[in-house]
Amino acid sequence: MDLFDREATFGDDYLYFYEASLDEARTQADAERILEVLGLTPGSRILDAPCGHGRISNLLAEQGFDVTGVDATPAFIELAREDAGRRGVKVDYRIGDLRRLGVDAPFDAVVCWFTSFGYFDDTDNRAVLAEFARVLKPGGKLAIEAVHHDGFVRRFTPSPFAVPVFRGDDALIDSSTFDPVTGRIRTERVVYRDGEVRRTHHEVRVPTLPEYSEWLRAAGFSTVEFYGQGASPPTIDDMRVVVVARR
Numbered sequence: 001m002d003l004f005d006r007e008a009t010f011g012d013d014y015l016y017f018y019e020a021s022l023d024e025a026r027t028q029a030d031a032e033r034i035l036e037v038l039g040l041t042p043g044s045r046i047l048d049a050p051c052g053h054g055r056i057s058n059l060l061a062e063q064g065f066d067v068t069g070v071d072a073t074p075a076f077i078e079l080a081r082e083d084a085g086r087r088g089v090k091v092d093y094r095i096g097d098l099r100r101l102g103v104d105a106p107f108d109a110v111v112c113w114f115t116s117f118g119y120f121d122d123t124d125n126r127a128v129l130a131e132f133a134r135v136l137k138p139g140g141k142l143a144i145e146a147v148h149h150d151g152f153v154r155r156f157t158p159s160p161f162a163v164p165v166f167r168g169d170d171a172l173i174d175s176s177t178f179d180p181v182t183g184r185i186r187t188e189r190v191v192y193r194d195g196e197v198r199r200t201h202h203e204v205r206v207p208t209l210p211e212y213s214e215w216l217r218a219a220g221f222s223t224v225e226f227y228g229q230g231a232s233p234p235t236i237d238d239m240r241v242v243v244v245a246r247r
Contacts, residue, residue: 001123004202006072013191013198015053015076017165017172027055027153030145031063034111037227037244042063042110043076047135049098050116054080054091061089068103070096093217098128113145118205125205126215133220136247142221148234148241149183150209155239160188170194183207209234212243222243 009246034056040046042064048057051069053076061067061084071077077093084091096102098112099120110132118125132142160175172194178185186203207215213224227242228234234241 001112004033005200006119009074009189009202010052010073010199013172015079016193017167017170017191019047019114020167021073021224027059029130030056030113031059032145033145033242034060034113037242038109038143040109045099045105047107049096049104049110049112049132049232051080051093051099052076052078052114053084053173054118056111056113057091058084058087058089062087065085068092068094068105068107070094070098070101070103073098080175091237099124099131099172101131101135101185103135105135107135107139108140109139110136110140110142112143115146115204116208117144119144119202120205126219129215129219133247137229138247140247142216142245142247143245144212144243146243147185147204148228148238149206151234151239151241152185152224153180154236178206192234196197209241209243214246216243221247 022035023058037131043066045066046060047068047070049070051057051071054069057067057069057080072095073093077095080091080093089163094102112132117128120128136142160177163174165172173190174187176187184203185203187201189200189202191198209226216224223246225244226234227244
């Protein structure tokens, strides 16, 4: 079940305010981390889902990988295709839902990066994992980069925490609260841009590591590993985690 307006949350305003932080250096670091945890070599088939505006997909394609990108936001797919054209790379971009990817070719790896998992109810979140397993080759791997539940809870305060992003005279302000019963972060977003004010909200599930293990195994994965910094398992000090599951 959809819990929020995806287009309003991850549409033009999102890219307008966050594109400066999602620069080439950040993208290069993300791509290096993906290849490190998945152990992929050029020529491998990679599904980037959701792919956003193609920043990771196009860089991986430049490095010799066979990449397919799926995203539910048509404007992002168009931007991704335009960037691929400028770079002179070929990526198979498709508009699609994570719960119904619309791709059948077996992949060596699936990448779900930058807190891109958990935006549905738990039934559909688990359906996303099953869909990832479906499109992977036997032995293929999934990498999810997300908020580390325990590291986040360690810093949790009952009061809403605000994260402002500014661009010139414009501002995007996210005020978030965490529900420890449901394991969800709910965010109220206010955008001040070009003299207009827009409000929306979204929420994301933050599974514990045992929940990730349970959900992934139930979805058809055989092994699950967790990484904090480098090749080490996450600690309570890590705010981010990379989950790697083998089909």
